[in-house]
Amino acid sequence: MERLHRGVVDLDRDAKARAGVHHELDSVARLLPFAGFVIYYFLGPQRLKKQRLKRLRSRAGANATADLALLREARQHAPPALRQMAGLGTATCGLPVSSATGVELLAGGARTFDAIFEAIRNARDHVHLEYYIFEPDNIGTALRDLLVLKAKEGVVVRLLIDALGSKRIGRKFMAPMHAAGVKVALFHDTRIGRRLRPVTNYRTHRKIVVCDGLTGFTGGVNITDEEDKRTRADAYHDVHLRIEGSAVRWLQTTFLEDWTYATGENPRDMDDTLPHLLPRAEAGDIPVQIVTSGPDSPLEAIHRMHVSAINSANERAWLTTPYFVPGEPALMALTSAALRGVDVRLLVPRRSDSPVVSAAARSYFDELIAAGVKVWEYKARMLHSKTLLVDDNCAMIGTANFDNRSFRLNFEVMAVVYGPALAKPLAAQFETDLHSSAAVRARRPQTFHGRLWEAVARLFSPLL
Secondary structure (H helix, E strand, O other): HHHHHHHHHHEEEEEEEHHHHHHHHHHHHHHHHHHHHHHHHHOOOOOOOOOOHHHHHHHHHHHHHHHHHHHHHHHHHHHOOOOOHHHHHHHHHOEEEEEEEEEEEEHHHHHHHHHHHHHHOOOEEEEEEEOOOEEHHHHHHHHHHHHHHHHHOOEEEEEEEEEOOOOOHHHHHHHHOOOOOOOOEEEOOOOOOOOOOOOOEEEEOOOOOEOOOEEEEOOOOEOOHHOOOOOOOOOOEEEEEEOOOOOOHHHHHHHHHHHHHHHHOHHHHHHHHHHHHHOOOOOOOOOEEEEEEOOOOOOOOHHHHHHHHHHHHOEEEEOOOEEEEOOOHHHHHHHHHHHOOOOEEEEEOOOOHHHHHHHHHHHHHHHHHHHHEEEEOOOOOOOOOOOOEEOEEEEEEEOOOEEHHHHHOOEEEEEEOHHEEEEEHHHHHHHHHHHEEEEEOOOOOOHHHHHHHHHHHOOOHHHO
16 A cells, blocks of 8 residues: 555656646747747848938939930940840939949059049048948058048048948047047947847948049958058959049948938938039049949849849850859859850859858859859959959949848949940959969869868858
8 A cells, every 4th residue: 555655646746747847848838939039039130221311312313414415325325235234223222324434443452542542632522431341450550540631631531330340440549530530430330239139240341432522432442451462462352443423423322321320410411511522523424333232122233233234145244253152043144144155254262261151152163164154263362353244335343242141131332334444444354363263174073071061061051
């Protein structure tokens, strides 16, 4: 009986224990929806809201009437595919085709920095800069000191830097700028408590310089010694673009919208200065379209423009990118163009600063080569250029890499130059770069571990 009683007691104890466990599991299950909501709220995808300054865009459009006649004539002679592509750019980001009196391809950080410094020295009204990376190194210090000098001369200087990309910039480095009256702002401050919902993934990857509203720069070059071969022998190989004329007003508009978004300043405070910020510019004969994209729009304007341009190619589509992790539409565009006989070339770095991205990129090589795409790896240094050349009448230079992060998560900007003005020098630069590159052959030799590494990296492609 005693043994039976103990058995009953043990069974009762086990039952209570199981009941307790079930109760705890039930409590946890009830909390799961709330935990899921919290995780999704802080870490899940989100669509940012960034105000378009309609009054600013309206003023910029009104100032563009001088070059419309020239553009109408250019459009009449442009292939239908290019006219449709220009319409696509306007429909997806709201910025129309404009004109430039001159565009200049700047190859290398040294040449780019010299041109930017010269434009800033000659500025008389304002200087606006927006950068993903601004380092407190030799070139960063030299630029800071120049901005301080211009501010002391009475020039209005605004500097917008990404809080994550420029995290090494500290108070001590910025003190001279604050003392001189340079206006400095951080894009998406990463410090805890600055935002209820983190936005770590959403960076401004844009590189914009605007001087007096008439001279503008954009491209791949950040403010860092890593881009300057005069300082570092292993500096990145990169290109940038200088634009003169009325098309600069759309770089200006992009900067000012980012500035008001980052600072919270009232856009109406700019009304009195709009004539200075958007001066009337001489009409040019070079059609230029500034295209922007970011997580504030689901339309992926730069992604669509790349795909549209490749699909429109009749003779050639030459792509240069440091990070090649294409989505299905972009990959399909490249392989389809090659299969229909277009000369499709892809130039990527052999040694990237991201081994995972390099492995993911190589995982696409066999498929590309099988379709007829010619793939090269740049051997000399880290390749950082972001360009696309289509036929002889469309050239693109911007800040966007050929990957999901640039197309969907980052704030990016790109200049599309229609006609031969940029296409010719960009083609020459591409061919020059091939001299420092090695062609990737079909059936490239690979070890088992190499194939496995590429396959694993490919799995993470949507996140890279």
